[in-house]
Amino acid sequence: MQRSTSRDLALIATFAAVVAALGVIPAVYPFGGAVPITAQSLGIMLCGSILGARRGAGAVLLMLALVALGLPLLAGGRGGLGVFAGPSVGYLVGWPVAAYVIGWLTERGGAPYRLAWGLGANVVGGIVVLYALGILGTAWRADLSLTAAAVGSALFLLGDVVKVVIAAVVARGVHQAYPGLLRRRTVPDETPVRA
Amino acid sequence: MRTTLGLYRPGTSVLHRLPAGAKLATLVVAGVVSIFLRTPWSVGGALVVTLALYAAAGLGPLVLWRQVRPLLWLLVVLAAFHLLVSGWQRAVVVVGVILVLVLLAALVTLTTRTTELVDVVVRVARPLRRIGVDPERVGLLLGLGIRSVPVVVGLAGEVREAQLARGLGSSPRAFAVPLLVRTLRHADRLGDALAARGVDD
Structure with a gap:
């Protein structure tokens, strides 16, 4: 097994906290309040889109571990072991898997981050x-x-489609402002344009 | 390591004093037993036992209600669905089992300190050393995660203020990008601090 560096540990811990912090931010209600969107x-x-497969899934797993240990980090201040006995357990278990799939696809896309590729990765991991x-x-x-x-x-579904778009746009902004998280594409994607 | 944001309710009852590992093991057993609860009577019995345990832990109806409230709508819809499709017995069993398991799991959380649960995790992770998981690192990561939550919530507050000061309204992009870049820079400093303390060696 690949050993994590101290930088990996730091990224995993802080992004677990990001997922938790986004749960604290109150839900937005677009479309006349029909579908609540928690962040x-x-x-x-x-x-997944920013840290890649291993670290992204690690951050989500750590966040769930903190929830299981009794911190009220899920949206609406929920937490504790009780949430894993409820009917939404499939989504909670699916979170790290989704982050891993999104991260894996994002790494395949490489740097610089492309919006269309990112949208596709988020649809496959975050929705399918x-x-x-x-x-x-x-x-x-x-x-x-x-x-x-x-x-x-x-x-x-509607809310999650909106989130797919926001996530890809935000990820592109972050990769532009903080390069180096994704490996550069080895094969250039510029195909020669025929006049 | 003390945390102010835990769900733990301090107390001195037998349930509070039981070792965390024993409570978690009982919870696992309850999960397995729940598969065999098939009649409204057995589920009702399990619910009575659960409520008695809450009383024994000195937790009042208000605390109990707070554990159920987030699930309430879902349980109502579920009960209505099973009532129409498969009869009242099935409705009672399905809703009752979910209620019992959620309440029991919440009871462990309410009566056990986060630090005790971290210790159990580190202990349980020990055999995983063979497949390359370092239990001490698991403990370190849990501690770092707990510590990072207030840090990132603080960063989010700073970004929100800066956004308001510049009159940017509430665009998700104008909020999330600076928050994540600040978080990444914070992670860089944290990583350097860990490396300086020999975590990579």
């Missing part, structure tokens, strides 16, 4: 993978059919 799942996408695990969890804990659980989770 916390935005934090999951940002961990996360919803698959979340729906399985709800169906299991709440004893629902997969269809019923999927219909229930569709309520949040």
Whole structure:
């Protein structure tokens, strides 16, 4: 197993805190208050998009560990072991997986960060993978059919699409202002333009 | 290591004095047993036992209510769904089991200090040394994470003030980018401090 450097540890600890801090920020209610958007799942996408697979997933795992240890870091001041017994356990378990997938795809994209690639990575990790695990969890804990659980989770889809866009735009800004987190692309993507 | 943001409620009851490891082990057993609760009577019994444990820990109805409140709407919808689709017995069992497990898990959190739980994690992580996980580093990381939360919340406050002072309104980009760049710089300093203390050796 790859050994983490002290810089990795510092990044993991501070980004775990970022996800926690985003839970403290009050929810925004666009679309006439129909879908509440808490900034916390935005934090999951940002961990993967900025730190990459290993450190991003590590930060999310650490944040969940702190929640399990009794800190009220989930949106709305929830925390403790109780949240892992509830029906949203699939989403919580899916968070580090989503961060890993987003990070893995973002690393494949390399530097400089491209918006379209970032959007794609966030859709695959933050929506496809996360919803698959979340729906399985709800169906299991709440004893629902997969269809019923999927219909229930569709309520949040709109908000999460907005978050995918925000996460990619913010990640691009961060990588521009603080280069060096992603490896440069070895193969240039500029294809010769024929006149 | 003391933290003011924990959910722990100080007390001197038997539940408070039990070792953290024993409470966590009981919680795991309760999770397994809950699979076999299939009748409204057994679930009702489990709920009564759970409420008795809250009383024994000296936790009042208000604390109990606070654990249930975030789940309330979901449980109501779930109960209605099962009532229509599979009858009242199933509705009671499904909602009751979720309620019992959430309340029991919250009880462990309410009666156990965060520091004790960190110690259990470090102890449980010891056999993981074989696959390359260093339990001392796990403990260090948990401590760093706990310490970083107020730091980043402080940075978020600074960025928010700067944003308001410049009349930028509440654009998520104008807030998140500076917050994350400041966080990365803070992580650089933290990393240097850890390296200087020999964490990389």
